[in-house]
Amino acid sequence: MRVVIVGAGEVGSHLARELSTQRMEIVLVDKLSAALSSAEESIDALTLAGDGAHWQVLQRAEVKRADLVVAVTGSDEANLVIAALARAEGAARCVARVDAAGFYRSLASVEQGVLGIDSLLCASRLVTLELLRLMRARRANFLAFFGANHIAACLLLLHDGSSALGQHAGSIRSAGGKLVRAVVRDGVLRPPEDITRLEVGDRLLLVGGPTSVAIAQDQLQDTLKTRRAILVGGGDVGSQLARVLTETERRVEIIEQDGVRCEQLAQELPGVHVIHGDGTSIALLRDLQIQNADCLLAVTKSDEANLMVSLLANNLGVQSSFAIVHRHGYSDVYEHLGVHGTAGPHEVIARAVTSLLPNDGMLRRERLPDCSHELVELSLGELTDARMTVSDLALPPSCMLVGVSDGEGFHAPAPGFALAPHSRLLVAEPAHAYRDVVKRVRELGRAKR
Amino acid sequence: MNLRAVAWYSSSLLLLVAAMMMAPAILAAAEGQARSMQAYLGSAMLTTLTAVILRRLGRAKPSVLHRKDALGVVSFVWLLLGVFGALPFLLEGSIPNVAGAVFEAVSGFTTTGATVVADVDGLSRATNLWRCEMHWVGGMGIVVLFVAVFPQLGVGAKHLFKAEVAGPITEGLRPRIKQTALSLWWIYAAMTLVATGCLILAGMSTYDAVCHAFSTLGTGGFSTRSASIGAYHSPAIDWIIIVFMLLSGLNFALYYGVLRGEVRGLFNNYEVRFYVLVNVLVVAVIFVGILPRHGDALVALRHSAFQTLAVTTTTGFMTEDYETYPQLARFLLFACMFMGGCAGSTAGGLKASRIYALLRLATRELRLVMQPQEVVAVRLGRTAIPPGIERTILVYGAAYFLLFFAASTVMVGLGLDIMSAMSAVVSCLSSVGPGFEQVGPMQNYGFVPAGGKLLLAFCMIAGRLEIFALFAVFSPECWRR
Numbered sequence A: 001m002r003v004v005i006v007g008a009g010e011v012g013s014h015l016a017r018e019l020s021t022q023r024m025e026i027v028l029v030d031k032l033s034a035a036l037s038s039a040e041e042s043i044d045a046l047t048l049a050g051d052g053a054h055w056q057v058l059q060r061a062e063v064k065r066a067d068l069v070v071a072v073t074g075s076d077e078a079n080l081v082i083a084a085l086a087r088a089e090g091a092a093r094c095v096a097r098v099d100a101a102g103f104y105r106s107l108a109s110v111e112q113g114v115l116g117i118d119s120l121l122c123a124s125r126l127v128t129l130e131l132l133r134l135m136r137a138r139r140a141n142f143l144a145f146f147g148a149n150h151i152a153a154c155l156l157l158l159h160d161g162s163s164a165l166g167q168h169a170g171s172i173r174s175a176g177g178k179l180v181r182a183v184v185r186d187g188v189l190r191p192p193e194d195i196t197r198l199e200v201g202d203r204l205l206l207v208g209g210p211t212s213v214a215i216a217q218d219q220l221q222d223t224l225k226t227r228r229a230i231l232v233g234g235g236d237v238g239s240q241l242a243r244v245l246t247e248t249e250r251r252v253e254i255i256e257q258d259g260v261r262c263e264q265l266a267q268e269l270p271g272v273h274v275i276h277g278d279g280t281s282i283a284l285l286r287d288l289q290i291q292n293a294d295c296l297l298a299v300t301k302s303d304e305a306n307l308m309v310s311l312l313a314n315n316l317g318v319q320s321s322f323a324i325v326h327r328h329g330y331s332d333v334y335e336h337l338g339v340h341g342t343a344g345p346h347e348v349i350a351r352a353v354t355s356l357l358p359n360d361g362m363l364r365r366e367r368l369p370d371c372s373h374e375l376v377e378l379s380l381g382e383l384t385d386a387r388m389t390v391s392d393l394a395l396p397p398s399c400m401l402v403g404v405s406d407g408e409g410f411h412a413p414a415p416g417f418a419l420a421p422h423s424r425l426l427v428a429e430p431a432h433a434y435r436d437v438v439k440r441v442r443e444l445g446r447a448k449r
Numbered sequence B: 001m002n003l004r005a006v007a008w009y010s011s012s013l014l015l016l017v018a019a020m021m022m023a024p025a026i027l028a029a030a031e032g033q034a035r036s037m038q039a040y041l042g043s044a045m046l047t048t049l050t051a052v053i054l055r056r057l058g059r060a061k062p063s064v065l066h067r068k069d070a071l072g073v074v075s076f077v078w079l080l081l082g083v084f085g086a087l088p089f090l091l092e093g094s095i096p097n098v099a100g101a102v103f104e105a106v107s108g109f110t111t112t113g114a115t116v117v118a119d120v121d122g123l124s125r126a127t128n129l130w131r132c133e134m135h136w137v138g139g140m141g142i143v144v145l146f147v148a149v150f151p152q153l154g155v156g157a158k159h160l161f162k163a164e165v166a167g168p169i170t171e172g173l174r175p176r177i178k179q180t181a182l183s184l185w186w187i188y189a190a191m192t193l194v195a196t197g198c199l200i201l202a203g204m205s206t207y208d209a210v211c212h213a214f215s216t217l218g219t220g221g222f223s224t225r226s227a228s229i230g231a232y233h234s235p236a237i238d239w240i241i242i243v244f245m246l247l248s249g250l251n252f253a254l255y256y257g258v259l260r261g262e263v264r265g266l267f268n269n270y271e272v273r274f275y276v277l278v279n280v281l282v283v284a285v286i287f288v289g290i291l292p293r294h295g296d297a298l299v300a301l302r303h304s305a306f307q308t309l310a311v312t313t314t315t316g317f318m319t320e321d322y323e324t325y326p327q328l329a330r331f332l333l334f335a336c337m338f339m340g341g342c343a344g345s346t347a348g349g350l351k352a353s354r355i356y357a358l359l360r361l362a363t364r365e366l367r368l369v370m371q372p373q374e375v376v377a378v379r380l381g382r383t384a385i386p387p388g389i390e391r392t393i394l395v396y397g398a399a400y401f402l403l404f405f406a407a408s409t410v411m412v413g414l415g416l417d418i419m420s421a422m423s424a425v426v427s428c429l430s431s432v433g434p435g436f437e438q439v440g441p442m443q444n445y446g447f448v449p450a451g452g453k454l455l456l457a458f459c460m461i462a463g464r465l466e467i468f469a470l471f472a473v474f475s476p477e478c479w480r481r
Helices: A010-020 A033-042 A055-060 A076-089 A123-137 A210-220 A236-245 A259-268 A282-287 A303-316 A331-336 A345-356 A431-448 B003-030 B034-057 B067-092 B098-109 B125-140 B142-149 B155-164 B177-201 B206-217 B228-232 B235-248 B252-259 B264-268 B270-294 B297-312 B327-339 B352-370 B387-413 B418-429 B450-464 B468-472
Strands: A002-006 A025-030 A046-049 A068-071 A094-097 A110-114 A117-121 A142-146 A151-157 A180-185 A188-190 A203-208 A228-232 A251-256 A272-276 A295-298 A320-324 A341-343 A362-367 A373-379 A400-406 A409-411 A424-430
Touching (some): A002 A010, A002 A076, A010 A033, A010 A345, A025 A033, A033 A046, A033 B155, A068 A076, A068 A345, A076 A094, A076 A117, A094 A345, A117 A345, A123 A142, A123 A210, A123 A320, A123 A341, A123 A345, A142 A373, A151 A424, A180 A400, A203 A210, A228 A236, A236 A251, A236 A259, A251 A259, A259 A272, A282 A303, A295 A303, A303 A320, A331 A341, A424 A431, B003 B034, B003 B142, B034 B067, B067 B098, B067 B125, B067 B450, B067 B468, B098 B125, B098 B450, B125 B177, B125 B206, B142 B155, B142 B177, B177 B206, B177 B235, B228 B235, B235 B297, B264 B270, B270 B297, B270 B327, B270 B352, B297 B327, B327 B352, B327 B418, B352 B387, B387 B418, B387 B450, B418 B450, B450 B468
Parallel strands (some): A002 A025, A002 A068, A068 A094, A094 A117, A228 A251, A228 A295, A295 A320
Antiparallel strands (some): A110 A117, A151 A203, A180 A188, A362 A373, A373 A424, A400 A409, A400 A424
16 A cells, blocks of 8 residues: 655654554655655655645655555645645545644544545644543543544443442433443443443443543543643643533643733633643642642643653642653653653554555454453445445344444434444444454445445 | 674575575586585585574564664675685585685675686586576675565665665665565566577577576676687677666666656666766777777677676676777776766666766866855756765765775785786776786686785675675774664
8 A cells, every 4th residue: 555645744754654564655755855864764665855735746756646645744734735736636545634623613633525635634633632531541441432533432330339320221321311332240241221230340331422421431430520630731732621621620720831822721711720830830830739630731842841740740749640742752751750641643643544544344443351342443434325224234143333423423323323424333242253243344335335 | 783683684695595506506406417416505505504593693683673783784794695605616616715716706796707717618507507696696686685575674674775775876666665676676587587588599508598697687797608708709699798788787776667657767867878978988989999900890889889888887798808909998998997887777886877976076166166155056967966965975986996096005015917906906896807917808816816805805895885884884883882
């Protein structure tokens, strides 16, 4: 498979490195030959110096033969132009990185079909969601996002004192509706209808949109609006995180150094406490009594500041700290030093692009800890029959459809729900049924073609 | 440099050499030459044994091959090639002394074609095949073959490739270096096949045709006859070899372009134009010089073109003794030995593109003398040379001449006359083969003292790996942890 990557910065070179290890043919294009020569040292790829937003350069890179063109330069506009040009040149698929959150119509981090470009990726939103996932995953047995971040699947252990104990599993409702898709008891996954009385030690499989799962998770653990989160850095990631966190946390504070930006944040984010100051200043952190905070997220543009803030927070007694990592290879160091989780634009974009590569229906497979079943994400492909519904899927009997997503967002898998082309299905299946499930979904695609 | 990595990769490369030895062994077995068969089987076994030991030493190698390690692997392997390539000569007894056998093997793998054997006709058929096979594999490069054949070396493959295929600007043809290596080998193999077919049609025996096609495409120069191509007295064979020598002296990347429909690239390329121009000028001078002797213009053209291309492509075949040519013609041939073929070809030498770049740099200096404030980019064809490359070209040119003078001094000290010493050294550095006077086309290197042979063998490897790749391994920086 031939992939042309325009932009050899942290994101572009990390993506090239990841893809070249998967035996793909990579052509890396950048304006700066210095960036290319440093990438050459560690990546088996063809490099080409030139402005990717120019026809000639794209022609030299032979984008017409490319299976995928990824535009990840530092400029949103340039990326849009590159992807649109590549599309016009005849590239099979084009992906552009557009960071401005305001560009997107929906809250999804991936948008499809704009300007003939297959997918637009929002790095700041992908990072936001990844940080959110890491934060929530500390309070769950298992938490993963599927369906281009439209679906969250969470495995929640019931402790003593949970409001759900003793209830019928099928009757539990939370903010997002009925989210309990299954219950794991004694390592076996069962439909919620089978469990009439929930007990301590049962694990609930919650599947829904990321925010509603987060709220449900807190409601079931009786921790909704009990915690305090501190964000250092009020950039794109900071403001998006704050907006999401206000729905679940008791108090959300943003520390931002730039006064003008603080004014803007205060206007944009009702209910968020905006603090003007230097987040790396220990005096300020003490002043804010951050030892009482449950969680700190360092999301400034500087790796050094993020590391410093997270370490200070750990030292001052914050329960968990998370940070953005901008440069490739730093995340291990962060985690070694005690930061609880990191997310970087290069990692999230590489993951998103990988999921956009032509696939044979199977997108992702995740094991559930200590459980008979695993989760598989499948893509439906083209459907010519517009009336196909969930009940037409006819998956193998031991399997359970737990969620569906399309361009619009998450949908509960009600039997009569009409499936859209390219929908993504999240299926819980026992490992031995994996081949049958994949085969069945492929058959559906083939039959419709 | 990680010695385990060097040992592990070298062992794989030695296995390739052992596999190569099976061809002469099979030929000898088929023709019932027991001694040759034993020699080649024995050599293959010794090579395999060494490979197994090296693999054992390198079993805990790191997963990533770094640039330093790649340089180490390539240099080490090229030094090993001399030793293991020499084994059959020693075991068979065709070249009884060690220095001579190593010289012959290095000359084979570096596609020099300088020989210590006075009576080539007296060698066994297996040995002649082995000599030409070394040319063929060494021409495109054994490490390139390794990169093409072995699965998944990752970015290490790139470092290996670049360490062996040096050049002013090495460009990949295809995104993955393995594909590039594979494409180059396919083109090379296909051209060899065509050359073999043409030679058979022109009346050579299959065995001679294969050997000479190997030797021509690798721009080597070993022949199965003492009198080289001249022994056949066939204008058709001469012309076929002339064409294939020229083709082997051009950049193989251009053939890849031709296969993809960019035929014009072959004619628009500045290096090809410059290289052909130089050849035409030299052929014209020699033609005028030897026309009176031959009388027939076509015969004179054939001989002048053959001798010129044999030198400029660094092949070293011959159809007649150029020592009998006029002085100007001889000197031009001597000067051409420095240049060699195009970058990206199987030929050696400074490479036409570097000479052209040096000329352009010199003309820029003229402009700068008159107008020091002017900023002038040096253009090769349509593209300007980046400043970093400018430096490497100049430094490589200087290093080449320094090595030439240093080695020539030693050779004169060993008792060769000045012209013989200089021509022997440049002939080995540029992988031509024959030189002038005592090492002329009708002579051989047998009389050179053992130390001189080893020095010349070292020069051949230095020239093949473009000096710095080999010398880097001897610098303490490479060994520092």
